[in-house]
Amino acid sequence: MSRHPLRTELMKGAMAYLVLTVLREGELYGYQIVVKIRERSDGAFAPSEGSLYPTLHRLETEGGLEAVWRDGEKGPRRRWYRITPAGLAKLAALEEEWAAFSVAVHRVAARPEPSRA
Amino acid sequence: MLEPLDRTAFLRQVADSVDLQPIEVGEVLEELTSHLSDAAAGWRDAGLDPDDAERRAIRGLGDPARLGRELGEAHHERRQLLAAVGGGIWSALTFGIWSFLFVWILFGGVGLIVTVGAVSVLQGLRLGTGNWLSGGADSLITAAVTTIWFAWMGWVLPQRVARAAHRSVRGVQRAVGLAGLGIGTALLWWIPTLAMDPILAIGLPIGPIAFCVAAQRPCRGTDPFPTTTVKTRLGVALAVAAVTIALGLSTMAASTPFQRGFGFDTASIGASDFAGLGTSDTLPGASFQVTFGTSPTVTASASYPDDAWFREFAARYPTTSLEVWPVVATATDFYVPGSAPIATMRLDTTKQAFDDPITMDMPMPRTPEIVLTVLVAVGSDGSRAIIGSNAVMTPTWHGTLHDWWFSGR
Numbered sequence: 348m349s350r351h352p353l354r355t356e357l358m359k360g361a362m363a364y365l366v367l368t369v370l371r372e373g374e375l376y377g378y379q380i381v382v383k384i385r386e387r388s389d390g391a392f393a394p395s396e397g398s399l400y401p402t403l404h405r406l407e408t409e410g411g412l413e414a415v416w417r418d419g420e421k422g423p424r425r426r427w428y429r430i431t432p433a434g435l436a437k438l439a440a441l442e443e444e445w446a447a448f449s450v451a452v453h454r455v456a457a458r459p460e461p462s463r464a
Numbered sequence: 465m466l467e468p469l470d471r472t473a474f475l476r477q478v479a480d481s482v483d484l485q486p487i488e489v490g491e492v493l494e495e496l497t498s499h500l501s502d503a504a505a506g507w508r509d510a511g512l513d514p515d516d517a518e519r520r521a522i523r524g525l526g527d528p529a530r531l532g533r534e535l536g537e538a539h540h541e542r543r544q545l546l547a548a549v550g551g552g553i554w555s556a557l558t559f560g561i562w563s564f565l566f567v568w569i570l571f572g573g574v575g576l577i578v579t580v581g582a583v584s585v586l587q588g589l590r591l592g593t594g595n596w597l598s599g600g601a602d603s604l605i606t607a608a609v610t611t612i613w614f615a616w617m618g619w620v621l622p623q624r625v626a627r628a629a630h631r632s633v634r635g636v637q638r639a640v641g642l643a644g645l646g647i648g649t650a651l652l653w654w655i656p657t658l659a660m661d662p663i664l665a666i667g668l669p670i671g672p673i674a675f676c677v678a679a680q681r682p683c684r685g686t687d688p689f690p691t692t693t694v695k696t697r698l699g700v701a702l703a704v705a706a707v708t709i710a711l712g713l714s715t716m717a718a719s720t721p722f723q724r725g726f727g728f729d730t731a732s733i734g735a736s737d738f739a740g741l742g743t744s745d746t747l748p749g750a751s752f753q754v755t756f757g758t759s760p761t762v763t764a765s766a767s768y769p770d771d772a773w774f775r776e777f778a779a780r781y782p783t784t785s786l787e788v789w790p791v792v793a794t795a796t797d798f799y800v801p802g803s804a805p806i807a808t809m810r811l812d813t814t815k816q817a818f819d820d821p822i823t824m825d826m827p828m829p830r831t832p833e834i835v836l837t838v839l840v841a842v843g844s845d846g847s848r849a850i851i852g853s854n855a856v857m858t859p860t861w862h863g864t865l866h867d868w869w870f871s872g873r
Contacts, residue, residue, distance in 0.1 A: 397526025
């Protein structure tokens with residue numbers, strides 16, 4: 348059982364958003380994406396690597412990402428992902444949706460104002 | 465909690481669960497392998513010993529079966545499937561048409577070479593050849609090519625559909641195979657009206673079955689000759705066709721079985737002697753034609769010298785029998801084995817008008833065969849005299865596969 352069940356569930360829903368966000372800055376391969384998200388969140392997010400690859404492949408199938416194999420300098424060849432215009436459009440939509448969602452969650456979670464007599 | 469697995473076992477479980485083409489599975493495994501290497505290196509840098517680092521890296525990817533399933537599903541996009549099925553089928557059909565032409569010419573040519581070669585050899589050995597060139601050889605080639613074509617389509621169609629749709633081949637194979645079996649069977653059994661014979665009647669239904677079986681094949685490449693261009697294939701086919709035509713023409717020119725010493729032994733049917741009427745052999749002045757309609761009927765007509773002659777003839781032979789007899793052909797002649805006619809119709813001669821045509825239904829043989837249609841005069845004492853005869857080849861049986869097997873004719 349995860350110590351942070353809410354965070355885990357949120358991570359599943361937000362995986363595509365996070366992946367597209369980090370890929371907006373340049374090409375990365377799978378492990379680099381994991382590290383990048385972890386670093387950018389100061390360790391708060393440790394994305395499930397098991398759900399990362401299905402997310403990457405789904406985004407690629409949908410046309411949001413392009414993938415290309417490149418030989419590594421030392422290690423094995425790796426599959427590099429690059430965001431496409433369709434991916435950028437999807438990211439913009441996700442940002443908008445996430446912002447609205449986040450605001451709504453804050454409103455609900457905010458302490459209720461004391462009732463007036 | 466995931467049990468610590470070794471990397472090979474983990475990847476094998478992923479491969480077993482992912483529903484993709486082998487080449488895609490290979491790429492997925494390669495990507496996961498490089499990830500595991502990176503992750504294990506990261507954990508080693510963090511201070512774990514190599515074994516623990518490897519275990520942590522594997523554990524980070526979670527349940528391998530679930531990962532495999534989700535990776536497979538990530539490649540299945542319903543909208544793409546719908547859009548691509550049409551394109552995949554069209555692609556397979558156009559590919560299949562080229563293949564069909566190639567296979568037809570190639571196998572047809574080879575079949576004809578073998579057939580005419582066999583005829584030549586048998587002619588040279590003075591053995592009978594019957595009418596092979598218009599008999600079962602072309603049906604055999606047709607059935608073989610049709611089956612091969614169906615199998616070929618079954619081989620390529622699921623791959624093309626799946627590739628166009630980014631779908632798992634394995635997921636498409638069963639549906640395409642069963643659909644092809646059903647649609648192909650329905651089309652073949654009820655729609656085309658063909659010149660049918662036993663070879664086609666047995667061979668054609670095999671086509672959709674071959675399609676279904678081929679569609680379930682293990683996923684590999686779609687074309688057994690991937691480097692062969694269409695031009696090369698057509699070139700080979702045309703070369704075979706040219707050789708075939710040359711050989712066929714030269715062989716058939718030297719092979720004319722029906723023009724050899726022609727004789728007909730009809731002794732088993734009746735005498736060819738009109739004793740007392742001053743005639744011998746067949747009836748002088750009588751003409752006799754036989755025609756087979758497209759429906760299984762045979763029409764015969766005989767004309768006689770004059771009415772007075774016919775009355776005398778009818779008094780002596782009160783019954784006329786129209787009979788269709790089987791004929792056995794040898795290399796040099798034909799004879800009637802004399803067992804029994806295929807069809808018979810008896811008429812009262814005294815009630816016949818002069819020069820009346822006679823029509824009767826007969827069971828049409830399923831395969832074309834030489835028959836002797838005979839008009840026989842039957843005396844009151846049972847004596848039989850042949851009025852006229854005509855050897856003909858029965859027409860080819862026409863109909864659907866369903867009619868062939870279930871019409872009950």
